[in-house]
Amino acid sequence: MIKHLLKLAWRKKTTNALLMVEIFVAFLVTFSVVALSCFLWNNHRQPLGFEWNHVWGVQIETGDGRTGDSNWQADQVETLRHVLVEAQRLEAVESAAGVLTLPFEMGGSTRTLANLDMQVNEVTDDFLDVMRLELVAGRWFTDEDDAKPWTAIVIDRDLANEAFAGDPIGQSLPRDPEDPEYRVVGVISDFREDGELSAQSNYVFQRKNLDPEERLLRDLVVRVQPDTPAEFEEVLVERLRAVAPGWSFEIRDLEGLRRTSRNFRLAPLVIAGVVGSFLLLMVALGLIGVLWQNVTQRTRELGLRRAVGAHRREIYQQILSELALVTTASLALGVGLLVQLPFLDLIGDISRSVFLTALVTSILVMYSLTLLCGLYPSWLATRVDAADALRSE
């Protein structure tokens, strides 16, 4: 029967070519949306690497018009030390640290060392406690890193695996000769600065010395007691202002930053989803129309098949099988095209397993859609009255 249907499909190649183009385009769009969904879902399932609940961000304005790229002055370094001490002295505060880029802020710096892309952040020694990072090897930054001829760094596990064959502790990252040496003192499990929906990426924490030679820190992170009321924000700001007259402090809600980051990453999916759904609806209506017309045009053939012994179920199956053949041919073309992408390294941060999952899911979606579109026309085909159909001229 398959051979018979293939012959019929081949003879109707012009009509089928139009159907195939529709299904092919719909498949590519479906794959894009599904791949993006799978990518984000897979990211969401991965550990974030830090705990952001009950952590407040505090943005610092030194009031002298200096930007984040300016270096500290000696008095400012001293003031910042007092700010950190004062913050930690408060009863509602568990710990506080300085940080160049807040989690979820999406403004972090990236660097490429030895052909490896990595996100880099600069933090003071208490950052581990504030963000509750999970140290998996070595140690976090301590005073023993002071006055060393190299800069202490802590890297995430992905980077450790990618950059070093053996134990990364004590190793230096490949660097430009002009750069200071970065020496690995510890490895953390992960740190996905841009939030749950971001892809895993190599991450480096660089120890921030509070020295006049260093760049300004722009933010603090403060871990407060779980039951701390919102009113404490005012108390915190007042106390910090008291030790840093002339500076201003603005509490930044990590939950808000997280929501922004999340929306930023979901926006393309929502847009693609809406456009894709609309397109799929159009394709579905088009398919139903073409199949309906196809069945109407084939009334005599269907009547003849009924006359020579096909029962209704066989007619139903034939129409759906013909559609399945056209769908299979379209999907084969689509899959043939899409499988080139990983080989050409064009799938970006999408892992091969996510790519494969999206491919299989898209195939299932397309088969479901086309077969769903074929149900009514196939049912119509079973309603063809053989006597009427064969009487018509």
Place this chain on the structure above:
Amino acid sequence: MIQLNNVTKSYHTERIETLALDAVTLSIADGEFVAIMGPSGCGKTTLLNLMGLLDTPDAGELLLDDQSIGGQSDRKLSRLRNRKIGFVFQSFHLVQDLNVVDNVEVPLLYRPGVSGRERRRLAREALDQVGLSSRIFHFPNQLSGGQQQRVAVARAIVGAPQILLADEPTGNLDSRMGDEIMDLLKQRHDAGSTVVMVTHDQRMADCADRTVRLFDGRQVQ
């Protein structure tokens, strides 16, 4: 073989009811060649459709091989058509997208247990019998009307049915081609098949063992 007892059939449109057959009682014996004649609209094709299980009577009883077909499921009726009945139509009704041999194979597609190779062998044999073995890969539009009707006869006989129902099989053909088709039907009759043929042509009807005449849905002879 085929028995109709007081069979009545009418068709309904929105406002009109047309009585196509009115209490027809007819018996056709195994191996008989019966011609059905009558003016247009007298119910000949309706009668043939009922005998071919393409339609069901409103009243009365239809028996095939002494078995009533009333209340049979679609699947059962389809299987009976496939195994016992072959159809030849005035307009041939070949599938234009299939070549000759594939057209002839169509009834066997719906017969479980017949392999592709067996289908092809039986189709070639049937085409041999109608003298078209040299045109098996032609498409219907590459054949003359007479050749297309011979393909249709091959399709009707490929499954070796006991009954051959022909609805004006020579109606669209010139006399020479019509005679060729009649020869084929007679061959089937001589081979033991029951042949029921609707025709307007007395010359063709004369080839039959018996002629049934209908007028306004009633059997008049």
